[in-house]
Amino acid sequence: MEDLSFNHEVRMRARGTRQTAIIGVVASGNLEVLVERILPDGECTLEIKTAAAGFGDVWKAVVGDFIERHSPGGLKLSINDGGARPDTVSLRLAQAVRLIEEDEQ
Amino acid sequence: MTAPLKQATWSSPEPVRTASFYEASARTRLDLLLDAGSFVEFIGPQMREVSPHLRLFELPEQFDDGVVVGRGRLAGSPVFVAAQEGRFMGGAFGEVHGAKVTGLLRAARDAKSVPVLMLFDTGGVRLQEANAGELAIAEIMRAVIEARLAGVQVIGLIGGRSGCYGGGGLIAGCCSALAVSEQGRIAVSGPEVIETNRGVDEFDSRDRALVWRTMGGKHRRLLGGADLFVDDTVQDFRDAALTLLASGGSFGIENLQAEQERLAQRLRSFGACEDAVDIWAAEGIADAASVPDMPADQFGVLAERIMGASHDAR
Numbered sequence: 001m002e003d004l005s006f007n008h009e010v011r012m013r014a015r016g017t018r019q020t021a022i023i024g025v026v027a028s029g030n031l032e033v034l035v036e037r038i039l040p041d042g043e044c045t046l047e048i049k050t051a052a053a054g055f056g057d058v059w060k061a062v063v064g065d066f067i068e069r070h071s072p073g074g075l076k077l078s079i080n081d082g083g084a085r086p087d088t089v090s091l092r093l094a095q096a097v098r099l100i101e102e103d104e105q
Numbered sequence: 106m107t108a109p110l111k112q113a114t115w116s117s118p119e120p121v122r123t124a125s126f127y128e129a130s131a132r133t134r135l136d137l138l139l140d141a142g143s144f145v146e147f148i149g150p151q152m153r154e155v156s157p158h159l160r161l162f163e164l165p166e167q168f169d170d171g172v173v174v175g176r177g178r179l180a181g182s183p184v185f186v187a188a189q190e191g192r193f194m195g196g197a198f199g200e201v202h203g204a205k206v207t208g209l210l211r212a213a214r215d216a217k218s219v220p221v222l223m224l225f226d227t228g229g230v231r232l233q234e235a236n237a238g239e240l241a242i243a244e245i246m247r248a249v250i251e252a253r254l255a256g257v258q259v260i261g262l263i264g265g266r267s268g269c270y271g272g273g274g275l276i277a278g279c280c281s282a283l284a285v286s287e288q289g290r291i292a293v294s295g296p297e298v299i300e301t302n303r304g305v306d307e308f309d310s311r312d313r314a315l316v317w318r319t320m321g322g323k324h325r326r327l328l329g330g331a332d333l334f335v336d337d338t339v340q341d342f343r344d345a346a347l348t349l350l351a352s353g354g355s356f357g358i359e360n361l362q363a364e365q366e367r368l369a370q371r372l373r374s375f376g377a378c379e380d381a382v383d384i385w386a387a388e389g390i391a392d393a394a395s396v397p398d399m400p401a402d403q404f405g406v407l408a409e410r411i412m413g414a415s416h417d418a419r
Contacts, residue, residue: 001160001164001165020150020151022132022150025167025190025192025193026165026166027192027193030192032167032168034151034168036151049166050165051165078153078168080165080166080167082165
């Protein structure tokens with residue numbers, strides 16, 4: 001297991017009013033992302049617990065790309081990872097932001 | 106022309122429920138099974154009540170520990186629900202996972218009038234926290250019985266990828282009624298466990314057809330272990346839950362005695378059978394070998410004819 005943490009300054013607050021959302025499942029090659037709207041508008045934090053140690057550089061690149069594309073200001077994303085590939089991680093992060101930007105039911 | 110052009114968006118429309126129950130996640134199953142927008146989760150993932158054991162084994166946790174519990178509405182009536190996530194550690198029972206289910210059942214016992222739907226999807230006890238998991242199974246079985254004695258129906262819905270094995274099979278046996286799809290296998294020892302302990306001649310776990318016709322939903326329905334057979338859509342499971350909730354009877358020692366007699370009779374009738382097909386033939390199904398390939402609706406009719414409506418022994 002390895003714990004990673006990333007903190008970014010972002011341009012824009014994530015849209016919507018939902019406070020939390022969750023997507024994915026912790027299984028081999030998969031991950032879950034819990035997203036919470038609990039930070040100041042200009043910040044985004046990712047806390048990752050991954051079963052695959054030694055891939056910090058790949059995570060850094062994937063997270064950097066995610067911040068650039070989605071501008072998830074105000075969000076804390078907590079990740080439990082079962083050794084997902086980078087493309088799966090990108091997809092789950094995008095899904096998480098999309099979910100929290102939906103209108104509340 | 107004064108009709109409004111669009112519906113009010115705040116009244117959640119009922120969703121399309123044709124999604125496969127088997128393929129859906131635990132959260133999706135609950136979202137689709139219950140009345141739209143009615144689900145309220147207890148001890149949600151943001152509370153991070155994760156397993157205290159998995160980290161010791163260098164294994165990743167899941168924020169809900171593999172089970173989603175809460176309340177919602179089914180056709181307008183309140184229900185408690187628990188849904189296991191079969192893809193996280195095979196849906197297995199750990200300490201926190203089990204405590205969430207136990208707590209839900211005790212809440213139902215105390216509330217007295219709100220039934221419980223248990224969406225099983227489990228391989229049994231989580232080996233990494235085996236003692237806590239075994240205790241959890243015992244606590245849940247007791248909690249099911251206590252809830253039923255208080256007049257609460259506990260309905261099991263079984264159609265997930267991990268089936269309903271180990272302690273899950275024991276708990277299912279304690280429920281008021283079960284609905285199962287073909288994919289929803291119910292047993293205690295799984296195929297690999299039997300083969301490991303008794304040899305390949307006893308049970309070849311790689312023979313998928315054998316596994317399916319021995320543990321799958323059709324056989325469980327034809328043996329009386331499950332009360333309804335359903336097709337693999339969330340809508341079918343929702344309809345089955347409503348049907349079983351409407352047919353609930355009382356529960357007491359006489360039910361257990363009737364069930365004991367039913368099981369003894371079953372052993373007398375089929376104890377010498379070598380294969381599930383032999384049992385189906387002995388039950389009077391003319392072309393027993395055709396059962397595994399039979400479409401769900403056709404099989405449902407056959408099962409009602411052979412088994413009658415729910416015997417309500419359990």
